[in-house]
Amino acid sequence: MIKIGLLGLGTVGSGVYSILEKHSENLKSKIGTGLQIEKILVRDVSRQRDIDFDSGLLTDKAEDILDNPEIHLVVELIGGEEPAYQYILKALNNGKSVVTANKLLIAKYGQELMKLAAEKGVSLYFEASVAGGIPIIRPLRESFAANKIERIYGILNGTTNYILTKMTGEGQDLETALKEAQRLGYAESDPGSDISGADAAYKIAILSSLAYETVIDINDVHIEGIENIEPEDIEIARELGYLIKLLAISKFTADGVDIRVHPAFIPENHPLASVSDAYNAIYLHGDSVGDVMLYGQGAGRLPTASAVVADIIQAGKEIYYGSPDINGDIYKNVHKVMDISQVENSFYLRLQVKDKPGVLAKIAEVLGKNQVSLASVIQKHRQNPVVPIVLVTHQVKEENLQKSIAGFKNIGEIVAVNNIIRVEEL
Ligand code: NAP
Ligand code: HSE
Numbered sequence: 001m002i003k004i005g006l007l008g009l010g011t012v013g014s015g016v017y018s019i020l021e022k023h024s025e026n027l028k029s030k031i032g033t034g035l036q037i038e039k040i041l042v043r044d045v046s047r048q049r050d051i052d053f054d055s056g057l058l059t060d061k062a063e064d065i066l067d068n069p070e071i072h073l074v075v076e077l078i079g080g081e082e083p084a085y086q087y088i089l090k091a092l093n094n095g096k097s098v099v100t101a102n103k104l105l106i107a108k109y110g111q112e113l114m115k116l117a118a119e120k121g122v123s124l125y126f127e128a129s130v131a132g133g134i135p136i137i138r139p140l141r142e143s144f145a146a147n148k149i150e151r152i153y154g155i156l157n158g159t160t161n162y163i164l165t166k167m168t169g170e171g172q173d174l175e176t177a178l179k180e181a182q183r184l185g186y187a188e189s190d191p192g193s194d195i196s197g198a199d200a201a202y203k204i205a206i207l208s209s210l211a212y213e214t215v216i217d218i219n220d221v222h223i224e225g226i227e228n229i230e231p232e233d234i235e236i237a238r239e240l241g242y243l244i245k246l247l248a249i250s251k252f253t254a255d256g257v258d259i260r261v262h263p264a265f266i267p268e269n270h271p272l273a274s275v276s277d278a279y280n281a282i283y284l285h286g287d288s289v290g291d292v293m294l295y296g297q298g299a300g301r302l303p304t305a306s307a308v309v310a311d312i313i314q315a316g317k318e319i320y321y322g323s324p325d326i327n328g329d330i331y332k333n334v335h336k337v338m339d340i341s342q343v344e345n346s347f348y349l350r351l352q353v354k355d356k357p358g359v360l361a362k363i364a365e366v367l368g369k370n371q372v373s374l375a376s377v378i379q380k381h382r383q384n385p386v387v388p389i390v391l392v393t394h395q396v397k398e399e400n401l402q403k404s405i406a407g408f409k410n411i412g413e414i415v416a417v418n419n420i421i422r423v424e425e426l
Contacts, residue, residue: 001033002316005065005096006040007087008077009058011185012101012128013040014051015305016075016312027309031316039065041078066090072319075312076100079189085109092116092124097319099311101128101304104193107202107218110209111331123318123325125311130203131156131280133303134296135310140210141330147286149211153426154248156203158186158278158299159194160226164244165276168234174226186278186299196225197246197261204248207282208259212252213333216259220337224262233350233419236378236390237265240348243273247424256338265348265423272426283426341399345422346375349391354413355382363391363414366407370400386415392423 006013020035028034045058074091078084085105091098106126117124127137155161159181166177181187193199201223205216226246237244242265251258266273271293275281280298285291297303318324353359373394380388408414
């Protein structure tokens with residue numbers, strides 16, 4: 001019998017509990033022995049919970065699990081940095097295998113935790129940390145192992161994809177759509193990390209680390225969120241044949257790893273454009289396999305629990321048969337991350353200008369001086385006394401675009417630069 005200590009009984013923890021209950025016989029036959037939840041750590045043992053469970057399992061003392069010699073496997077579903085980090089360290093140090101859905105911890109401390117697990121002869125699995133129910137961690141480590149992964153595009157945050165879908169399809173505002181995403185259990189306890197792009201950044205950092213077998217410092221990932229997306233941007237994107245998605249991008253280039261998270265215009269006929277609601281997708285290119293897209297539910301109780309339980313089965317087998325995960329050093333290479341100023345993109349710019357002759361010529365002059373060439377210029381309906389202008393550039397280095405924006409400050413007729421969004425032709 002494999003004895004499990006569950007840390008957390010929230011959205012994902014309760015999903016894991018119910019799958020382990022519902023499929024206990026099936027899981028037993030897959031592993032060769034049964035799984036038993038020995039204890040469950042929560043913050044508040046007296047809180048009413050909307051699942052059927054044995055409340056005698058609850059504790060608010062972490063040591064009941066971490067120092068319990070009977071427990072073989074710790075499943076961390078608390079989230080956040082502390083105390084989750086200390087709990088995982090203690091579990092590994094005490095010779096327990098660990099399964100976690102915590103992307104922040106894996107993105108920040110993955111190398112250290114994997115090393116500790118190897119030293120202690122136990123396993124550490126984190127399939128649910130990226131893209132909820134979609135298998136991507138194990139495929140990157142195993143199924144695509146014959147490939148050099150050249151690029152990854154991901155829609156990796158269910159909450160923001162849900163919000164953008166509602167803003168696009170139903171004209172909802174961001175706050176209303178976010179409340180619904182929270183009610184459905186998609187958002188983080190601090191939804192700021194969804195909206196700001198941080199959650200997706202942790203995930204693309206994890207995928208890039210596995211794809212290129214290197215450590216990606218999360219501080220090197222350029223991150224922008226969806227806070228500034230306005231209905232006008234969504235509408236203009238559609239007119240131009242694009243959709244706006246919060247895109248996580250990772251490309252292996254001769255100049256370093258180009259890794260970033262930001263809203264992007266993507267062509268409306270690309271497979272990623274059809275990924276809506278809380279669904280996630282990963283579109284990657286390997287030198288042997290070519291293009292592959294993995295699609296599924298990226299957040300929510302049961303989809304995420306499905307990935308956690310898959311890791312529990314794997315870890316359970318390793319505990320039962322006495323063979324911990326041996327995958328070598330998965331962080332063995334050193335690759336630098338490109339500074340965003342050196343990355344090339346085309347850009348959409350939405351400006352408000354005074355309706356006077358010669359304004360466009362002044363804008364074109366500033367752009368020309370900075371080697372920014374225009375693919376299109378659209379003047380929208382006049383809103384006296386200003387006119388919204390939309391510019392789409394050809395491919396240009398980010399630093400040249402930023403110099404142009406700085407140069408716009410000297411053009412008195414530019415009332416506002418409302419938004420700048422990168423255009424990814426994928
Ligand atoms: P959640 O609903 O907020 O649940 C957190 C659970 O942890 C609760 O049971 C809470 O106890 C317990 N907890 C929190 N802080 C604690 C502390 N200091 N000591 C003891 N227990 C504590 O979170 P969740 O949505 O299930 O997310 C869990 C993890 O899964 C996070 O790392 C998240 O990023 C990841 N994840 C979530 C999803 C998703 O769709 N929700 C998808 C993929 C990955 P109480 O119940 O007493 O408050
Ligand atoms: N808050 C995350 C999301 C949960 O919305 O994608 C899944 O990691």
